[in-house]
Amino acid sequence: MDRISVIRNVEEALAAFEAGECDLAELERRVRAILRAYATEFDGDLEAYRASGDDEIDGLVVLAPSRRAARERVRGLVDGAERAADLRFEVERVE
Template sequence: MDRISAIRNVEQALREFEAGEADLAATEERVLAALRTYATEFSDETGLAAYVGRGDGAVEDVVVVASSRAEARDRIAEHATDVPEAFTIERVE
């Protein structure tokens, strides 16, 4: 999914929410699905990859795009608060 398609999907989800055709939870799900699809396909085209932090609550589910696991670890640490010394990184597929 390219950037324009992702934006269109998000816009459609918001239109349906504003029209009362979808609730907030369904809208959040659609927006998240569009973003995750964009992130994983974006990774395929650029050589970058989406990575997610696992472990302590401060890093759990923090997703970043990076060129390596080491870079992903640094980026996750930058975005999280109270980062634990040890946490794992998984590539988002």
């Protein structure tokens, strides 16, 4: 899915919400599904990786060209260099 498709799909979901065709919870579900599809069907050299482990990063999904790069991106999202070095986690490709 490309960015233009994502934007179009999000706009359609927002229009449905504004027209009263869905409530906020349904809008959030639609947008979350659109973003998940974008992240897991990403066109290009990047792939989606999900982190599992310490609470603050468990379930975090990042795009990266490799498993090693995904680990670095996850660490980069944690505040504080000392805390990032102490994290215990794994990353797996999202299928």
